[in-house]
Amino acid sequence: MIEIRMHGRGGQGGVIAAKILASAIFKEGRFAQSFPSFGVERRGAPVLAFTRVDDKPVRLRTAIYEPDHLIVLDATLIKSTNVFSGLKHGGTILVNTSVPVELARFPEEYTVGVVDAADIAVRHNLGTKSIPIVNTSILGAFSRFTGVVGIDAVVEAIREGVPIMPDENAAAAMEAYEAVKSTALERVSGKVKVN
Numbered sequence: 072m073i074e075i076r077m078h079g080r081g082g083q084g085g086v087i088a089a090k091i092l093a094s095a096i097f098k099e100g101r102f103a104q105s106f107p108s109f110g111v112e113r114r115g116a117p118v119l120a121f122t123r124v125d126d127k128p129v130r131l132r133t134a135i136y137e138p139d140h141l142i143v144l145d146a147t148l149i150k151s152t153n154v155f156s157g158l159k160h161g162g163t164i165l166v167n168t169s170v171p172v173e174l175a176r177f178p179e180e181y182t183v184g185v186v187d188a189a190d191i192a193v194r195h196n197l198g199t200k201s202i203p204i205v206n207t208s209i210l211g212a213f214s215r216f217t218g219v220v221g222i223d224a225v226v227e228a229i230r231e232g233v234p235i236m237p238d239e240n241a242a243a244a245m246e247a248y249e250a251v252k253s254t255a256l257e258r259v260s261g262k263v264k265v266n
Contacts, residue, residue: 084206
């Protein structure tokens with residue numbers, strides 16, 4: 072079983088992203104489950120969303136405490152919460168950020184990827200500059216970064232699952248798929264340089 076945990080803020084589309092991801096996985100012939108976890112339900116409040124993937128029906132119904140993959144929709148959460156909690160050794164972390172220097176905060180045993188999903192979302196008119204909706208952009212990047220799900224299935228699930236601006240959302244996912252930074256990381260003086 073593959074377990075994916077998303078850390079985001081209310082209004083960024085993390086819950087919808089988990090549903091779209093599960094739909095894309097189902098389109099590829101595997102089983103998936105997605106569900107959210109809310110604290111205070113308001114825009115800007117931290118939100119968790121979970122997706123499980125398996126070749127057989129997923130019966131487990133608990134939060135994901137030891138994920139294989141993390142998706143961080145808002146890099147400021149790295150400073151305020153323990154997003155790495157329980158991440159399996161050798162796991163991956165995909166972060167929406169335009170500032171690669173933040174990668175210095177990541178433990179060495181993880182593979183880290185970055186994409187400026189916020190900028191991509193704004194350029195495709197998904198949200199506003201101050202409140203970009205990054206969910207579909209990050210899914211495109213996740214597809215390429217991890218290979219857990221193919222980009223064609225992601226785009227198809229976006230077109231079916233996003234009622235407003237499906238073409239723009241699909242285009243944002245495709246752009247992020249191409250824009251995600253290489254996972255070839257080099258640690259220099261305690262900081263990570265993304266090649």
